[in-house]
Amino acid sequence: MIRKICTLALCAVMVLPPLAMAENTVEILPTTPPMPRPVVEANPYGADDLTAYYEDYGDEYALPALTASERERLPEIQRRWESGERPESSILNLTEQVHVSVIQLPPEQYEGEPCFLLLPNRDLTDEELLQVVDAYGHLGLTLDPDALSWHNCMRGGGIEVGIRSFRGDERERRSELIGLYTRVGLRPEAPFTDLVADDGVGRVTLDEEDYNGLDEFRFRPARRLTDEELLQLIALDQGDMTATPEELTGYEARLRQELHLLLGMPLSARRGTYEAVEPFDRGNAYGDSRMAYSSSFTEVGGTGRRWRGSIDVATGRLIEGSVDLDDRYYTDGLMVSDIRMDPWDEKWASIAVEAVTAHSNMEESGITEIRTWSETNLNELQGVEVRIMTSDGGVYRAEISYVLEEVMMLRYNDAVSIAAEDDYYAHFMEEVPVNE
Amino acid sequence: MSKRRVLLILCAVLLSLCLSGAAAEKSRIVVWRVTAPAFNTEALQTETFGADLSAIQEEQREYHSRFWSLDGEGIPFCGISHNRGTENMQARFNIYRHADAGEERTYYYNLDEWNAIPAESGFDAPRATETLSEAQGLLERLGLVTDTAAPAPVSFTTLGRMEGTTRCRKAAYALTLEGLPVRWSAEILRDDGPTRPPILIDPCYVTVTYSDEDGLLMLEGNWCSFEPLTTASEYLRAEDALPLFRQAGFVSAADDPSAPEACWFLSVNGQEATATLAWRVGNSYLSAVDGTWLQTEH
Structure with missing residues (x-):
């Protein structure tokens, strides 16, 4: 009996565990869903990379890099700094009248870049190179020439405005905010500050001679600008408004009336974003320093014609204005034959007069003289400018395309502004040295 | 051979000649092939440097395949570039010459449009005929005038309105074939669009400028040569072309009494550049050859 029991037990020991194991099948349960493959999207607010545009550019004073001379001197300058030599002054976060500067950046807002180097359109002196090394040193960094790029360096003023342009809805919001700033009196809660490190937005003013005439460089972070930041930038651009919202409304009404009378603008034309009250400084040498209100308008419906104009705020009269009658001339890739004709042919006068009488309240009786002035070119279109002088001293300027034999743009200047412009060109050469 | 037979043969030959002549009168060249131009380089040099050419030196430069100067530095100089556009079908040529080549210049010239004197410009202007005659002679000496192709005057302009500039007279010319202007297609001008080679990015125009004080000042131009490719006896006449322009909607230009303009339309056929007899409005x-649209306004 015992023998049977032992045998059974032995069998059970041998058989049962496998059976138990067969029943105890481990089932792998899902724990987390499969992760989707991450898609790395370009930051829509990232810095403009101009590498493709300047790949073959040979001017080492226009690219974001050290010159050959500076690279050669850098190791010695670095060694001198490391041995304790220091520059006479620091350029770290120098924001005014910059010849050379190192601007500290909040890296999390500038795609990881800790600082931005501003270099002039000439070789740095040894002292300036030491200043750069010193500024980097203060930030705990070492200047690596190979790490300089469009993302952390600007040289010579080649980049127009700043690290990046307005993107996405920033432009639309900015347009709305400009109107609110000028016409409603909306103001930012806090003023704009030049220093980038405090809020991610900033600017420096530049020595124009060292930056090919560029007077300012702005920093916009690699993120969406807030309404407040956009408003601060608008306030920076607009400065102290020289007109109240009520005055602007009055000026606009007056400009609309003048453009309607003199250049046929319909009353329903829509005003554009841009408007300004500022000295009309065309031909300062002539003494024309009137305060002018300027704006632009677009035809609603029709052919989408565009008008631009400036009035003298004191008199309400048009100083200058223009209308694009046929805007094909500035269409990129305009497909027209390049035809040259005789600019002094009398037929251009007829075309010009027809355009003026059709697009203004001017009658032929108000015309005192018609004269072809010169050849001209509108973007890629060759043509001729015909001037039509009026009894009040104003001048219409019809820009006629040779190939299309049509007025592409019609301009108006009052007596003072046309005299100033002509005087400017007449004396243009006085400022140019006599050479080849 | 009998006299009758001889007479018969002679009549047949005469009749054949007459018929051939008649056929020849009816047919004309309707398509030209563009070829590389030829210049009288000796005349180019003489106009630039004078009769004594012993001191000139030739070199190749970025914008000139053949460049001549006295010392490699500055004016006077002249040159030809055969690499305009593609396939070397067009040449750019120029002469730059100052009477005063010394360090102290006695005057400054400006040939830009804002320096024009309107009252002294146009073909009726006082010195227009004299200037055009002088320039025409120069262009003939350079070899720009052939049996079929020739420069035709486009405009005469007097310059010097700006204070401090020297008075100059500028004559502009366009290339004509058999008296008709050659108009470049928009496509052939572009090297950045949907175009096919060959590309000739500048129409054939020449300007000749004379300083009132010192004679020839500057000559600049682009030029091509042409050889006949196709003749035809039947082609679209103006009275047949005008209704087609009206039908296509080019009404305002078609009301112009001078419309349409007879011309040559310069374009490409994928292999070569050709000038086709055509009618133009705007x-x-x-095409005057087969009535197809070669280019439309939009």
């Missing part, structure tokens, strides 16, 4: 061209 920016639109109708």
Whole structure:
């Protein structure tokens, strides 16, 4: 009996565990869903990379890099700094009248870049190179020439405005905010500050001679600008408004009336974003320093014609204005034959007069003289400018395309502004040295 | 051979000649092939440097395949570039010459449009005929005038309105074939669009400028040569072309009594550049060969 029991037990020991194991099948349960493959999207607010545009550019004073001379001197300058030599002054976060500067950046807002180097359109002196090394040193960094790029360096003023342009809805919001700033009196809660490190937005003013005439460089972070930041930038651009919202409304009404009378603008034309009250400084040498209100308008419906104009705020009269009658001339890739004709042919006068009488309240009786002035070119279109002088001293300027034999743009200047412009060109050469 | 037979043969030959002549009168060249131009380089040099050419030196430069100067530095100089556009079908040529080549210049010239004197410009202007005659002679000496192709005057302009500039007279010319202007297609001008080679990015124009004080000042131009490719006896006449332009909607230009303009339309056929007899209204061209639209305004 015992023998049977032992045998059974032995069998059970041998058989049962496998059976138990067969029943105890481990089932792998899902724990987390499969992760989707991450898609790395370009930051829509990232810095403009101009590498493709300047790949073959040979001017080492226009690219974001050290010159050959500076690279050669850098190791010695670095060694001198490391041995304790220091520059006479620091350029770290120098924001005014910059010849050379190192601007500290909040890296999390500038795609990881800790600082931005501003270099002039000439070789740095040894002292300036030491200043750069010193500024980097203060930030705990070492200047690596190979790490300089469009993302952390600007040289010579080649980049127009700043690290990046307005993107996405920033432009639309900015347009709305400009109107609110000028016409409603909306103001930012806090003023704009030049220093980038405090809020991610900033600017420096530049020595124009060292930056090919560029007077300012702005920093916009690699993120969406807030309404407040956009408003601060608008306030920076607009400065102290020289007109109240009520005055602007009055000026606009007056400009609309003048453009309607003199250049046929319909009353329903829509005003554009841009408007300004500022000295009309065309031909300062002539003494024309009137305060002018300027704006632009677009035809609603029709052919989408565009008008631009400036009035003298004191008199309400048009100083200058223009209308694009046929805007094909500035269409990129305009497909027209390049035809040259005789600019002094009398037929251009007829075309010009027809355009003026059709697009203004001017009658032929108000015309005192018609004269072809010169050849001209509108973007890629060759043509001729015909001037039509009026009894009040104003001048219409019809820009006629040779190939299309049509007025592409019609301009108006009052007596003072046309005299100033002509005087400017007449004396243009006085400022140019006599050479080849 | 009998006299009758001889007479019969002679009549047949005469009749054949007459018929051939008649056929020849009816047919004309309707398509030209563009070829590389030829210049009288000796005349180019003489106009630039004078009769004594012993001191000139030739070199190749970025914008000139053949460049001549006295010392490699500055004016006077002249040159030809055969690499305009593609396939070397067009040449750019120029002469730059100052009477005063010394360090102290006695005057400054400006040939830009804002320096024009309107009252002294146009073909009726006082010195227009004299200037055009002088320039025409120069262009003939350079070899720009052939049996079929020739420069035709486009405009005469007097310059010097700006204070401090020297008075100059500028004559502009366009290339004509058999008296008709050659108009470049928009496509052949572009090297950045949907175009096919060959590309000739500048129409054939020449300007000749004379300083009132010192004679020839500057000559600049682009030029091509042409050889006949196709003749035809039947082609679209103006009275047949005008209704087609009206039908296509080019009404305002078609009301112009001078419309349409007879011209040559210069374009490409994928292998070569050709000039086709055409009618033009504005920016639109109708082939006179087969009545197809070669280019339309939009």
